[in-house]
Amino acid sequence: MQIAKNSVVTLTYEMYDAEGNQIDKTEEPIAYLHGGYDNILPLVEEALHGKSVGDAVEVTMSPDDAFGEFEPELVRDEDKDGFPPEVAVGMMFEADDPETGEVILFRVTEVEGNKVTVDGNHPFAGMTIRFAAKVTNVREATAEELAHGHVHGEHGHHH
Template structure:
């Protein structure tokens, strides 16, 4: 079966920076619903269109097409007292963007006494990314998956 709209694609991937440093890779395969459901980066989805089991892709994406440009205004310093729990570097939490009201995922990047630095940028923001993937399975999506807009079951979403 070829990858097309409304198919479930299972793949292994590796992501590198432009110098070839490994940034991320799958330990277990991931599955996503193909066809414009925003479950995977658009240029990766485009490259996978028409591929079949065993095929590989390599896509180089500028920051705008990958994880966005780095936005310095998303880095803030907060008082430790605003955090309800022990705070350590790497802690992730949801917060609101002061400018847009949008809910963002922030991570703690520094703890210095009573000051905590948080960053709402994706860790790979501002980077050119090389995405390499191999297709391990392709199947038709179920009616429930199509209604929900994501994959259920192994390597997908669980309710």
């Protein structure tokens, strides 16, 4: 079966920065609902369209096509007393953006004295990314998956 709109695609991937350093990879295959559901980066989805089990793709993406440009205003120093006592580098916190009302996910990047530095950028923001993937399975999506807009079951979302 070829990858088409409303198919469930299972794949493994590796991501590399512009210098060729591996920055991420799957430990287990992941599955996503193909066809514009925003479950995977659009250029990767485009490259996978029409592929079959065993096929491999490589896509190099600019920051705008991958995880966005680095936005310095999303790096903030906050008072430590606004965090739990066990705050540590790597912890994630949600905060409302006062301008848009949207929830931003912040990652703690530094804890020093009474200050905690948080970063709302994706860890790969500002990077050119090479995404290398191999298709391990393709199947038709169920009616429930289509209604929910994501994959259920193995390698997918569980309710």
